[in-house]
Amino acid sequence: NAGVTQTPKFQVLKTGQSMTLQCAQDMNHNSMYWYRQDPGMGLRLIYYSASEGTTDKGEVPNGYNVSRLNKREFSLRLESAAPSQTSVYFCASRIQGYGYTFGSGTRLTVV
């Protein structure tokens, strides 16, 4: 039982490049989330998907897009990376009424 799997674990991008962060869960959870974590800022919600086929913006959606490919997979795309998007990105999933299960994170550096 892998839980929530994120790929890649590390990535360095040049300003203006694009990339997609992948997330997959095998717990049959309905809801999935993308957060970014920055020092002193805690966990800030980028986008979420309450169920397959739906996505909504969180607190800091600018510069990102998401796709809920199916119930298992929820990807985050940076169309034109900027240094301000240097961060650690976490994917999480949840069954209603219970806590999140987080992935191990993707450490992204934009130079």
Added chain:
Amino acid sequence: QQQVKQSPQSLIVQKGGISIINCAYENTAFDYFPWYQQFPGKGPALLIAIRPDVSEKKEGRFTISFNKSAKQFSLHIMDSQPGDSATYFCAASRGRGSTLGRLYFGRGTQLTVWP
């Protein structure tokens, strides 16, 4: 507007001491209050959670105290150990009667326990 406010930002405690982290919220619709523990290089992991129908929940050395009227809740770590050194996040959500269950997180407390 920050939905959940957490303090202190950092905390240093001697081994065997009590660590206390506090959180406050404004939205009275919140009915699920978890705490997460995060070690360096890892994702946050659920530590303990409480619902507002009880004032305290204890699991081993970890206790959540909940004050509904003050809209505050806190994490107490008894007999703190160096292995407890981590970042702790409080959070809140509407966990029942909602199809979303989105969590709002505090900004985190970095706990260091000196041996």
